Amino acid sequence: PSPTFDFLLRLLPTFGSRGGGVAMKRGHEVRPALSGAGEAGPGGMAAYPGRPGRLQRHLLSGEFDQLRDFTIFESNFVQFCSPSILSLISDLWPQVTRLGEVANKVTMGVAASSPALELPDLLLLAGPGKENGHLQLFGLFPLQFVQLFVHDESRCQLKVKFRTGRAFYLQLRAQPETRDREFGQWVRLLYRLRFHSVQGPVPFTQE
Amino acid sequence: MTYAYLFKYIIIGDTGVGKSCLLLQFTDKRFQPVHDLTIGVEFGARMVNIDGKQIKLQIWDTAGQESFRSITRSYYRGAAGALLVYDITRRETFNHLTSWLEDARQHSSSNMVIMLIGNKSDLESRRDVKREEGEAFAREHGLIFMETSAKTACNVEEAFINTAKEIYRKIQQGLFDVHNEANGIKIGPQQSISTSLGPSVSQRNCRDVASNSGCC
Numbered sequence: 274p275s276p277t278f279d280f281l282l283r284l285l286p287t288f289g290s291r292g293g294g295v296a297m298k299r300g301h302e303v304r305p306a307l308s309g310a311g312e313a314g315p316g317g318m319a320a321y322p323g324r325p326g327r328l329q330r331h332l333l334s335g336e337f338d339q340l341r342d343f344t345i346f347e348s349n350f351v352q353f354c355s356p357s358i359l360s361l362i363s364d365l366w367p368q369v370t371r372l373g374e375v376a377n378k379v380t381m382g383v384a385a386s387s388p389a390l391e392l393p394d395l396l397l398l399a400g401p402g403k404e405n406g407h408l409q410l411f412g413l414f415p416l417q418f419v420q421l422f423v424h425d426e427s428r429c430q431l432k433v434k435f436r437t438g439r440a441f442y443l444q445l446r447a448q449p450e451t452r453d454r455e456f457g458q459w460v461r462l463l464y465r466l467r468f469h470s471v472q473g474p475v476p477f478t479q480e
Numbered sequence: 481m482t483y484a485y486l487f488k489y490i491i492i493g494d495t496g497v498g499k500s501c502l503l504l505q506f507t508d509k510r511f512q513p514v515h516d517l518t519i520g521v522e523f524g525a526r527m528v529n530i531d532g533k534q535i536k537l538q539i540w541d542t543a544g545q546e547s548f549r550s551i552t553r554s555y556y557r558g559a560a561g562a563l564l565v566y567d568i569t570r571r572e573t574f575n576h577l578t579s580w581l582e583d584a585r586q587h588s589s590s591n592m593v594i595m596l597i598g599n600k601s602d603l604e605s606r607r608d609v610k611r612e613e614g615e616a617f618a619r620e621h622g623l624i625f626m627e628t629s630a631k632t633a634c635n636v637e638e639a640f641i642n643t644a645k646e647i648y649r650k651i652q653q654g655l656f657d658v659h660n661e662a663n664g665i666k667i668g669p670q671q672s673i674s675t676s677l678g679p680s681v682s683q684r685n686c687r688d689v690a691s692n693s694g695c696c
Contacts, residue, residue, distance in 0.1 A: 338661045339558055412521060412522040413522075414519055414520035414521075415548070418548070436519060439516050
């Protein structure tokens with residue numbers, strides 16, 4: 274596997290869940306020893322070997338040429354407003370919850386911009402487009418300017434906080450039988466990212 | 481929706497000049513006076529019609545702050561068009577244009593069409609950069625020039641569409657290889673060159689369009 278592929282293998286050492294998605298870089302095979310019951314892809318995120326997630330498929334469609342080869346770890350979420358902190362979302366994201374509005378679907382993924390990197394360095398956010406509901410990429414953010422927290426583990430909720438202060442909350446959308454495992458993979462990811470960041474290993478919300 | 485071509489645009493320029501507001505005005509036809517600082521890249525898209533052809537504009541709105549610049553410049557590659565924006569009320573944003581232009585030219589195709597935009601033209605009383613200075617800079621560097629107001633929507637449509645017209649004109653002249661994705665142009669799904677290229681696109685000068693629009 275490529276180094277990019279390797280980071281996912283190191284990042285997510287257990288396998289076998291549905292939901293979420295880690296797609297392989299084209300031309301790479303899943304290592305059989307790492308596939309759970311012949312179903313899971315690297316990191317156990319894909320239901321079928323190499324089956325890309327929605328965001329990965331969107332990028333593979335070819336409109337984002339530069340991002341097409343990214344290996345993405347992704348999951349689907351619903352955005353919600355924290356009771357204490359209202360969501361502040363870019364005006365360029367029309368489908369994402371703004372103040373007081375109903376929750377909306379968000380697909381969030383992480384990727385490494387270079388195969389040489391051991392950890393992902395980019396956060397990708399996408400959601401339904403306002404015209405046709407098809408998935409639309411909203412933004413690409415360097416992870417060095419983003420902090421990810423576990424907001425409420427029992428509810429599979431994450432907090433995404435930008436260096437600018439903008440923050441919002443996401444609750445994992447996944448099959449009940451695999452949701453905990455998939456969320457656990459995000460928790461491991463957060464630990465990995467935090468251990469390698471200057472902020473230190475605090476993946477849970479610190480207000 | 482199908483389209484004949486997809487053009488990748490980048491919007492670049494100093495922080496606070498109104499890049500995200502221009503995009504929001506173009507894609508959503510609204511203005512948001514208070515806008516969170518952009519980090520990384522945010523995306524917008526809109527279909528436009530050029531000479532009877534549907535063209536999808538895929539717009540990469542980049543962070544203007546210096547600390548993000550080394551990251552965002554890596555996304556200039558493969559852009560067919562660039563909107564280089566300064567704020568007519570802040571002289572320093574005009575002074576930094578050369579640096580932005582060097583960056584853009586260094587990290588993208590030499591054929592990239594660059595539209596210089598003096599934004600915030602509604603703030604005439606606070607003007608710090610004369611229109612003639614913008615025109616002279618554009619002339620000197622081979623750019624198209626317009627003054628816009630993301631707040632009033634003045635010339636915003638024209639800025640994006642005239643850039644697309646110029647790219648389309650270059651395609652027709654054979655200056656862009658549409659099969660080379662590094663040029664920031666993609667042929668739409670189920671399109672071929674023969675069907676994509678329609679009759680000659682209007683050769684109308686973009687500056688003429690700008691000056692004729694009359695709102696700025």
